[in-house]
Amino acid sequence: MVWRAPARSMDDNSRTNKEKEELDRAIALSLAEDLKRPKGYRWRTDQDEDLARSLQDNSNSSSYPPKYAPSYAPWEYNPNSYRKCSGCNKDIVSGNYLGCMGTFFHPECFLCRACGVPITEYEFSLSGNNTYHKSCFKEMTHPKCEVCHQFIPTNGAGLIEYRCHPFWSQKYCPAHENDNTKRCCSCERLESRNARYMSLGDGRSLCLECMESAIMDTGDCQPLYHSIRDYYEGMNMKIDQQVPMLLVERHALNEAIEGEKHGLHHMPETRGLCLSEEQTVTSILRRPKIGGRGLIGIRTHPQKLIRRCEVTAILVIYGLPRLLTGAILAHELMHAWLRLKGYRNLTPEVEEGICQVLSHMWLESEVVPGSRNMPSTSTASSSSTWSSSKKGGTSQAESKLGEFFMHQIAHDASPAYGGGFRAAYAAVNKYGLRSTLDHIRLTGNFPL
Ligand SMILES: [Zn+2]
Ligand SMILES: [Zn+2]
Ligand SMILES: [Zn+2]
Ligand SMILES: [Zn+2]
Ligand SMILES: [Zn+2]
Structure with missing residues (x-):
């Protein structure tokens, strides 16, 4: 029922491959360098x-x-x-x-x-027929760390060894994995020595690019929430009930998870929750201000949530960029939709998988040009009132961020979220969303 940060083990896996590739290249490079002089x-x-x-x-x-x-x-x-x-x-x-x-x-x-x-x-360096100062050649070919901006040092075996993010291709010295270099909680990039990240005050840090579109309080989030409800309506999946949505701090979200009968407490980092119990939840009333390198003056407000239907509220952690907040909302709204439509006792793989598909679809509609048409299974799209609430459109940096969130969903290593997504995505591509949902209702499983 919860959205948590995707497990990074598959990233690590693909990173290992990529790394190996990069390392091979680095080895080849240092050999070539030797051959060149x-x-x-x-x-x-x-x-x-x-x-x-x-x-x-x-x-x-x-x-x-x-x-x-x-x-x-x-x-x-x-x-x-x-x-x-x-x-x-x-x-x-x-x-x-x-x-x-x-x-x-x-x-x-x-x-x-x-x-x-x-x-x-x-001594000089030779590459093809071109000659170079040794220092110029090194400057040109020796990989530089994108965190400390120094040449990446050679390891004990005399090879240039570095880490490389599988999506961003950010190259860095392996040492920065363990030297308290900050990692953006949204896009995973490491803080470069010449760009300061913003501390969210709860152990999370945000890069300035993610900060740009960060959603900081409940009021801020309402237009996005409504546009995603409209997105569901446009797919003929209208959610009739007025489910309240609250933006909350990290500890408030974790407390709410504790209060849920069926909460998945073991998840490493939870970012959203579709609440079904009655609870009092502290939501963010007024956004914090930027003070120094952190945020100050956050104003919160305890809110008693009354259960009027199967779903009490949707909670989302504050401080994430618009596209990630939207992806979380799309995921949690799918939980709400399933519950309100009477889907019962789904396995985590099926439920989280199909919720991730909706999240992925919404992201795609935001970042891929021309993908705004409704899925082919929708029969009522012509009468849809769905429209984008965005003004102006998505910037290039924001689109790239959206592509990263899609990549993260697709490459998630966890069986429920990642495995579930891949199975659900294959089924939706083959049979369409509507038939897949009908099949799930009847059998509790994806059509094969
Ligand atoms: Zn979920
Ligand atoms: Zn001459
Ligand atoms: Zn030179
Ligand atoms: Zn470095
Ligand atoms: Zn970031």
């Missing part, structure tokens, strides 16, 4: 300094070959051949020149592909 490509080292100097100086070329010529031949040397600078395409007439793999350069023409400045260092 074999000893033969160095201009000079202590041992061959004399050689290099003699080769760079045309007038001194008669001293070649030196006594201790290395076994490899970094500089092709042929005093009788005609030399053209590969940088400026002009002849190299006299003075210093550099040679590498059969090509020659004026020293001022041997440029770093990245910064355009001549390379004067002994």
Whole structure:
């Protein structure tokens, strides 16, 4: 009956795969980097300094070959051949020149592909035919941590090892998983050192992008609640009863769960609840203000909820962005719909699964352009009064956030929410929502 934060183990799973992929790439990269600067490509080292100097100086070329010529031949040397600078395409007439793999350069023409400045260092990096300062090449190719903005360090095995979020592809040092770096309670991204997250005062933190559309009090949430009820009505699933909806603090939500006879207390993080017992619930009357890095001045109000039908109220945790709050409301409203329509004794997999499908469908209608038409099973959509309550539409950042919430629902590892969603989603895609619901009513299970 509750919406809780999706279990992250499947994320971890896919992250492991992605990570492995990334790690393979990182290994390949560091190997490639080694290959790109074999000893033969160095201009000079202590041992061959004399050689290099003699080769760079045309007038001194008669001293070649030196006594201790290395076994490899970094500089092709042929005093009788005609030399053209590969940088400026002009002849190299006299003075210093550099040679590498059969090509020659004026020293001022041997440029770093990245910064355009001549390379004067002994060692440089080569990628294809392009030459780079070692530092420029590292800057270009070595992954940087998106939390501390440093190069991601190599691990004990000398490999670049990092974590990567499966949806956002945020790359970061593994250390940030355990160094109290804040994670946004809504989008899971880690706090970057140059962006400050907002503390919600109950152990949760919110990134500024999620904060942008966060819903902070019960009044704030009413238009969204009504638009989602309209969404149900548009699918010919009108909820006639006036079920109150309250935005609540984290502890108030947890207390309400304790007060429910059939609450699922073991869930790690609960975000919404479809209440069926009579309770007094403390709701948020006035939104808190931003003070420093946290929120202050929240005003709450105890509210006695009277049971008039199968459903007493819908509770949602405060402080989440509009699309996540809406996804939770869509989920809880489906619980309400099932109860009010007399669906009884469904397994958690079936009930949570179908509720997640409605949540996913609503998100899709918000973020996917052109998906606003009603599901094909709806027969009364033409007479629908459903319309979007949104003004202006969804910003690109908000759409991306919506896609993330859909991804989270689809990849949830828990058997009831994740497994249930995937089974329900397959059934709805095959038979349509209406037939799937009819089948559930008759058999208690999804049609196969
Ligand atoms: Zn639920
Ligand atoms: Zn040149
Ligand atoms: Zn450079
Ligand atoms: Zn880092
Ligand atoms: Zn966020």
